[in-house]
Amino acid sequence: MSCYESMSVQSDDYFDCSINIPGRTNRLVTAQNLVFDPITMRRELAIMILLHEYPLSIIHHVGFRSFLSSINPLFKIVSQETVWNDIMKIRKFERCIAISELGSPSAGRVAITTKMWVSCDGTKKYLAITGHMVDYQWERQSYIMRFSNVPVRCTNESIADVLLECLSEFDVDIKLSTITFDNQTSDDELTDTLRYRLTKTKFLLGGKLFKLPCFAHTVCLMVQDVFDVMRDVINKIRDSILFWTESQDREAEFKKAARDLGLNTAAALLLDHDSNWSSTFLMMKQSTLLVDVFVHLKQQESRYNSLPTYDEWYLVSEVCKKLEELHDVILRRITCTASTN
Numbered sequence: 130m131s132c133y134e135s136m137s138v139q140s141d142d143y144f145d146c147s148i149n150i151p152g153r154t155n156r157l158v159t160a161q162n163l164v165f166d167p168i169t170m171r172r173e174l175a176i177m178i179l180l181h182e183y184p185l186s187i188i189h190h191v192g193f194r195s196f197l198s199s200i201n202p203l204f205k206i207v208s209q210e211t212v213w214n215d216i217m218k219i220r221k222f223e224r225c226i227a228i229s230e231l232g233s234p235s236a237g238r239v240a241i242t243t244k245m246w247v248s249c250d251g252t253k254k255y256l257a258i259t260g261h262m263v264d265y266q267w268e269r270q271s272y273i274m275r276f277s278n279v280p281v282r283c284t285n286e287s288i289a290d291v292l293l294e295c296l297s298e299f300d301v302d303i304k305l306s307t308i309t310f311d312n313q314t315s316d317d318e319l320t321d322t323l324r325y326r327l328t329k330t331k332f333l334l335g336g337k338l339f340k341l342p343c344f345a346h347t348v349c350l351m352v353q354d355v356f357d358v359m360r361d362v363i364n365k366i367r368d369s370i371l372f373w374t375e376s377q378d379r380e381a382e383f384k385k386a387a388r389d390l391g392l393n394t395a396a397a398l399l400l401d402h403d404s405n406w407s408s409t410f411l412m413m414k415q416s417t418l419l420v421d422v423f424v425h426l427k428q429q430e431s432r433y434n435s436l437p438t439y440d441e442w443y444l445v446s447e448v449c450k451k452l453e454e455l456h457d458v459i460l461r462r463i464t465c466t467a468s469t470n
Contacts, residue, residue, distance in 0.1 A: 148266050170204050175215040185209045227272035231260045238306035254279050258295050274299055283318040305330050307341040353407040366416050370398045370434035387422050410456055415451045
């Protein structure tokens, strides 16, 4: 049997459109009065790269070029420099809209949020500044005002300089409502510096609401306090997961024990990221489903010495019940925010 004969009727010419297959012409679609605009395709290409954070080099990928050619043979792929210029045009256009909306005399107060980003190698820092406002339809609108490079060892003064320059450029320095910092820039001294230098701003309630605590950061601090109390048992769970995932043989032994005990094999071992409380919560929650497996394997493996006690497992279970409610609320809030943007 040939390769083509082994395939279904619907896909018999999937890999070779040159072969003559009866019925193939029935599924071909001919579009009449189709207008091809190369500028529109260039813009959509730039938006795609921005939206999915693709590298500019994607336009040189053989598969991508072949895909574009199959969609529209008339479209001639542009150079990497042209794509970069198109992206800059989009940035300029979006920035113009942001300045127009945020700085409009009819616009109300503007709330500012900031977030510090650090490069993977830790050699560069960037400060993202976002403005939020409620439009005339009572819908929240958010605009990225600046994504600025700041010194790695930035000071409150240097951060204040970047913020004030950005606020002045967008003409929102006189109508601020609140400002919210992330955990890397949350500093009372920085807030005092901004309040002192924003001489033209009429603060709400005399500035008592000027600095609005970050909800996510506040929740993180609360949960970390809980984790600090049970740090020993969390470390035991981490060590247990590291032990049973150290090699493929141990991992296979763990999965076999789970099956023998009638547990869902989908309940895999998850290791957390220490800087993310939600991942630690998910690690703890998943581990409570596998307590019987840990106990069973402890009886067979003498080198496994990080098994939590019964009381510690009970503590983890009770904490997870409380954190699950908080975790679900945050997920619903994130989903709601994403659906309205």
